[in-house]
Each structure stands twice: as structure tokens, then as C-alpha cells.
Amino acid sequence: MTVLDTPAWRPRTDAAPLLPDPEPYRLLGTPAAAELDPALLRTLYGHLVRGRRYNQQATALTKQGRLAVYPASTGQEACEIAAALALRPRDWLFPSYRDTLAVVARGVDPVEALTLLRGDWHTGYDPHEHRVAPLSTPLATQLPHAVGLARAARLTGDDVVALAMVGDGGTSEGDFHEALNFAAVWQVPVVFLVQNNGFAISVPLDKQTAAPTFAHKAVGYGMPGRLVDGNDVAAVHQVLAEAVGRARDGGGPTLVEAVTYRMDAHTNADDATRYREDSEVAAWRAHDPIALLERELTGRGLLDDEVRDSVADDAETMASALRERMHTDATLDPMDLFAHVYAEPTQQLRQQEAQLRAELEAERQS
Template sequence: MSTTTVDLLPCAEPVRFLDEQGALTTPSAEAEARGYALPSEEDLLAVWRQMVIGRRFDAQATALTKQGRLAVYPSSRGQDACQVAPVWALQEQDWFFPTYRDSMALISRGLDPMEVLTLLRGSWHCGYDPVKTHTAPQCTPLATQAVHAAGAGHGLARRGSDGVALCFIGDGATSEGDFHEGLNFAAVFNTPTVFLVQNNKYAISVPLEKQSKAPSLAYKGIGYGVRSEQVDGNDAAAVLAVTRRAYEHASSGEGPFLIEAHTYRLEAHTNADDATRYRQAEEVTQWSGRDPIERLRAYLTGTGALTSEIEEQVAAEAEDFAAGVRERMNLEPEVAPLSLFEHVYAQQTPQLREQADMVRAEMEEVSA
């Protein structure tokens, strides 16, 4: 059966299971028809726990930046559901392609927080092993990871794997050429790639209305023949349900899937940014009331799945996690200046050898 335009269209309204107070809502008829099912309490409790730990990690990393232990840190506070739920649902064979803002997602995937923060500390280009972890290096140039994820998905399919490639993208990145190239390639070659746009309403300081005139960013998939959806990005239950359905779609050979998650960045773009210059405090306050952690907490407390004892245990676990990050980050990193010349070329050029010799000579002179 051929795919029609209607099949590609996202729901008219973002998919939602929980309202802003954490009360269960009835999904739209469109959402029900597409097979989005409310995740189990067990799954949602696991996601809530990881969001609490991720939020505490994010706060700790922000503090370490102010103390000079990190060169820069882009907070993802407020985008917790988008960071945790899609990554938590990945399988071992799947690949993840993050942006520079996705440190919370990386620790949710089980990566060592010290290895995650290596890039932001300025110690190394990437602190973890991409092949071992099935996780690409954090991508700072906007949207280049979209092309990488499309290619990785193509590779997975050619090897006969049922794995998918998950690609995180910001709203600003949807205006970049690599985003469109990635979607087009993924569609033409029917790759098992899921593109998730975290629409936090600002491309640094540029508001969404000055970026795109599309009804929603999810509609950008239609021109490439990519099935698309939009979801309330602060509703962890909805994010988990939609991403799971997208993974099923991609891994079963039905091709790529584009998700737009409507969310908000509560902190500044990075510690070097003054967000008060381009957005009002009232806007931030309004979105603070849509906290994804509190929303899910209210729901799980209402069902009885989340008790005060569990809350205390998770809070203590989060504090222990943050303390471990803090203690390890307070240790001075071991630096190896000559590593600057490694992994540039398979065989060093004469110019690189000359530069390496100069650095080596300077080091010998200092240590003499």
C-alpha cells in the first residue's frame, strides 16, 4: 500500500497523555488511531527516576562551570522529558547522535559523566568510545549529526540489523542544509533513522516565529516523504509513547520518522549567554509551571506507584551521583600536550611532525 500525504501528516495537536497538573487526559482520536499507548507505571517510574538524577546532574554541571571547572555548559533543564525518555527506550543495538546540549541524555544512556563532560571541560574532543557505546560524539555544528545519523541508519539496514539511529536536533538546526539533506537521504534510502527535534522556542536568541513559517516543525518531514509527529515535550509519558512507536516504525523497515517535541529551555543558552536580553521573565515563569518532572511525579503519586519512600531514595541517589561528579571534577585532569597531534591524519604530515617536535622540545626545556 502506497503512503499518502495524510499518512505523513502529524496530529493536528501535539500528542499528550498528562496535562500540566499531571492528570491523565484522553488522547485525541488521531493519536489513538496511530497506536500511541500510555506506557506502564513501571516504565514511567524508571523515566521519572532518571529525570530526577539528570536534573541534579545538570545543576551540578552548571555550578562547576561557575567554579571554572568546565569551560562551558549548555543546560537542558526544562527539556528533561525530551532528554531522558527517548534515550531510555533505546536498545543496545541502536545508535544515538546527540547535540552539544544533550549531556543529560548521555548519562541517561549510561555513559560515565566524566567522559561526557570531557568535551565541555576542554580536555579532549570526545571522552567516551563511540563504537563501544553506540553513541556519536556530541555535535556542536548545527545539524551535521542529521547526515551522520541517516548514514548510520543506512549502515544498520545494510548489515541486517533491526537497530535504529536516533538523532537529536534543536529547532534552529531545522533551518540548516544538513537537516534537509539528512531527511532526504533517509527517506530515499528508507533508513531506520528517527529525527527528534527539541523545539525549545529559541535558536540561541532567535525566537521560533523568526525561524520558520511552518504550522509546526513536524510538517517539514512531509516534503521528503518522512512520516512525522508532534508531541508535548514536557509530558514524559507522551514522549516515551511517540518515540517507541517511531522506533517500531523505523526498525520494521517502514523508513525514517520525524518527531517535534514542544518544550522549553529554562536556563540561558549557555553560561556565556544573557537570556534576559531576548525573552521576558514572565515567559520563563509560565514554562516553569509546566515542569516535566513535577507533572510525571503528580501522576505517579496519584496512581500510588510513587511513594514518599521512593522519592527519598531517588533524591539521595541523585545527590550521591552529583557528589561523585563534583569530587571527580575537582581533580586536576592529566594533560598530554602531544595528544594534540594524534588522530588528525592516519599518517602525520611533515608539518604536523615539525609542530610536534617543537612542542616536545618546549616540554623538555621546561622540565629540565
């Protein structure tokens, strides 16, 4: 044996098939779009319009003081909706804090999805019910969870895929690296979706990475990278569905970069005019995900005023119900603070619980 025969000497995998295409993959407006199922396109359209309306309504609720904060995904609805719809009910979604839309599209109650941002608790839904992990605020920390869950499902013999969402800024975190490495080494059924929306709050891409694209990062881990137009909902859905299918069939993880744009500021507390030009925002407004799909639907005769009105009415009904429910004050029990720290409260927690109960009683009597 020479060193040439040892495992360390030779590449472990062929890099070429893992490389992403040089340009983001697109479907809408291309000849390939003719093959797309009209029912799927209509479903995606309904979700997109509802999603946009949800973003608008949640932003308005912030201004009315009903939400503490709302990181809108306006402009990114195609990624949000496609992520949720690419999964089957038995799969798991691991959202970041900007992914409320994906959580709602997955079936979580629209008000429960906002619990974190309303501030009446941290997570408002039971993660097991729709197989949606809590919205993760610490960046990229949910990615290793997705890997671990996918591994557990595989070890248990269950046909489950995990899809984890992260932003361009989140790719700089150590947990992004560790999650992708573990996923590839273990070959677990997980799909990573990077929504590259141009900014991490204010910091632009050239201060975040020197990689050719985020999708190229996949190659270093030994998994395929896919680059897709994040505003082309049909393309994102197809790429994610393929990656999910590959994972389900034992093909291992995929990294998908969806190139999109955050049309609103980071949150209501942010001022985007400090770090980006109006002309850039205008360029992306001309590449709006809903407009792109409407053009396709209209061209194929799938969208008339009747369909458009019915979808808009549906979105308006959703928004009005959301508005009404969010204008109802949440009922909070301060004693819940002690209920779920441990399975059994410690002696010290019992004392503190008694203290708070006495304080509340004194408050009531004064």
C-alpha cells in the same frame, strides 16, 4: 502514454497519513495514562530527577571554573531521557551539544560525557562503546551521519536504528533538509527528534520558521511527522519508541517534534532576560516535566515520601561523585595533539612534534 501516466505527474505518496496531529500528543494527566506501566514510570522518574540534578551540578561546575561552558537542558529533561531510553543497546544515538543528559542516560560515563565542555579533549568517550556519536557542535551536521549509519547498518543486514537530535534552530540548516530527504528516499531506519525549546540562543520561533509546526516539515519529505508535548516524558517516550519500532520494522524514518522550553539561558555565557519575558518562563515552570510526572505518580499511588527521598538521594550521590571527579585536574599530555591527526603522522607533523617536545623539555628545565 500521456504525461498523465508519467512519474512526474502524480503525487508519489498520500500526504494525509503523514500529517501530525494539530495539538501536541499528551499522556500524563489523561485517561490513557492509566495504561502506562508503573515500572516504566518509576524508571523515567529516577532518570528525570537525576538528569535535573546533573544539569544543576554541571552549571555549578561552570561557575567554579571546572567547565568551559555548559549548555543546560534544564526543562528539557523529558526529551533527553526519553530519547536515550527509547533505544536498544544495539541502536545509535546522534546528540547535539545540548544533549549531554541523553548521552549519560545512554550509559556514557558522566565525566567522559563532559570532556568536550571541560575542554581537555573534544570527545571523551569511545563512540562505539555505547553507540553514541560525538556531541555535535555544528548544527544539524550530525543528522546526515545518522542517516548514513542507518543505511550502512541496513546494507550490512544489522537490526540497528539511529536516533538523531536537533533543536528548533537547527532545522533551518541545510543539513537538516538534506538528511531528512536522504532518509526518506532511502527509507532507512532513523528517527529525527526536534526539541523545540522556543529559542535558538535568542532568536524566537517566528524568526526561524513559517511552517505550521516543525512536525509538518516531515510531510514534504514523505515521512510521518509527530507532534508531542516535550515535557510529558511518558508521551515523548511512547512516540519515540513507536517511531523506533516502525524504523526497526522497515517502516522508514519519522520526524518527531517535542514542544518544550529551555528554562535556563543558552549557556552560562548568555543573558536570557534580554530576549524573553519572565511571565513566559513562569508559564513553562508550571508545566515542568518532573512536576507533571510526580502528579501522575502521586495520583496513582506510586509516589510517596520514601520513593521521593530515595530517588533524591540517588541523584545526590551521582552529583557528589561528579563534583568530586570534576574537581580533580585532568591529566593532559600535549603530545597527544599529534597522535591522531592521521593513521601515520606526516614528515611535517613529526618535525612539529619534535619541536613541541623540545619546548616542553626546556619548560621543565627552566
